[in-house]
Amino acid sequence: MTRSLNPTTQRQVTEPEFPPEEYTRRLSAVRLAAERQGLAAVLVTAPEDVHHLTGLDHQGHFAVTGLLVPLHGEPVLVERAMEAPTAAAQTHGVGHRGYGDAEDPADALLDVLTQLVAPGSAVGYQAASPNLPPAVWDRLRGSAAVRWTPCDDLLAQERHVHTEREIARIREAARLSDTAMAAGLDAAAAGARESEVAGAVYAAMLDAGGDLPAFAPLVRSTERLAQEHLTWSRHRFHPRDAVFLELSGARGRYHAPLARLRHLDRRDAARHARAAETSRAAMAALRSALRPGHTAEQVFRAWHAVIESALGRPYARHHCGYLVGIGFPPGWMGGSRTLRPGETMPLRPGMTFHIQSWLLDDRLGTHAFSDTALVTEDGCEVLTRTPYTD
Secondary structure (H helix, E strand, C coil): CCCCCCHHHCCCCCCCCCCHHHHHHHHHHHHHHHHHCCCCEEEECCHHHHHHHHCCCCCCCCCCCEEEEECCCCCEEEEEHHHHHHHHHHCCCCEEEEECCCCCHHHHHHHHHHHHCCCCCEEEECCCCCCCCHHHHHHHHHHCCCEEEECHHHHHHHHCCCCHHHHHHHHHHHHHHHHHHHHHHHHCCCCCEHHHHHHHHHHHHHHCCCCCCCCCCEEEEHHHCCCCCCCCCCCECCCCCEEEEEEEEEECCEEEEEEEEEECCHHHHHHCHHHHHHHHHHHHHHHHHCCCCCEHHHHHHHHHHHHHHHHCCCCCCCCCEEECCECECCECCCCCCECCCCCCCECCCCCEEEEEEEEEECCCEEEEEEEEEEECCCCEEECCCCCCCC
8 A cells, every 4th residue: 555654744844846736737638648549657767757747856766666547536655665765755656655675666666556546447558768668678577467558658748848947957957068168178278087077077067067977078089989888088188188978967856967078288189170060050950950840850861961972982970969857867868758769759849859969080070969859849959159160
């Protein structure tokens, strides 16, 4: 059964990030979408979606946390018992079922599920969620008398179109990203360590009022640019290095990633000028295509055509950006969709994307940078404002 906490521990320290009516609206939207798909309930396990629907914001998602949302009645958050006081303090309009460390979280989920839905009902689950471990899923699939149906798209469609309140948070995150980038570029000098640049980034974004980002800043010289997702090392930059920084500030789990590349020696910037010019022209084409009604693939094709026209031959790149907003470790991407070949997702006003323009070529040179952009009613608005570097 759903267990209550001592009232003295509830909602006295932390308030939800948004007013209660915002979460009520989000839950109502998910329920309507679930009803249209013939679902009696949905099991939400991705931290980004749990946060979106309840306001839960902690680092305890290494333990199974599941939100069961029935079509009618109170949703129930199933969490590790030691996280229950935090969850009760942060969330609004949900019940709680804590499980002890000696208890299988699948038992707790099954306990709540049998109370919320009738046997034989269709229940949605997030098949792509890494926060639903195979051992727990095997128990649920084998023991629950329900019909499980993937509902990843249902939840993603509700989360990725942001309200004005959410857009305000992303604008704040963009401001923090610009502040952190300025500090990082200032610290990136010959003789400085990559770790010192990362320290300057963190200090600037936190001093400016930022929250903990979901992903560490990426700091490296361009000799390692193709080794994506590397964090900093103790390597010292050489006078002829080019420095690549990719980072994101965060405000209440909302992110606005940003990347810039800077040559420490102006002679090297001149050698890579054609790559920089091409990369920026491709980004301009991307921004022009980033508008309602276009698909993600159309945006990629617009960007890709400029790169290939400059090269005069095919250019392989897996994507040129992705949806961004709420992010939890291990990434600010939040399991989002990408701007890539074959992606038919239509763009809608209120979506935000981390848009990227990378060019690595032996003849034209190397250049890479990125921004965060908001899809508006008639185009897009770039939210990050850091000037381009070369």
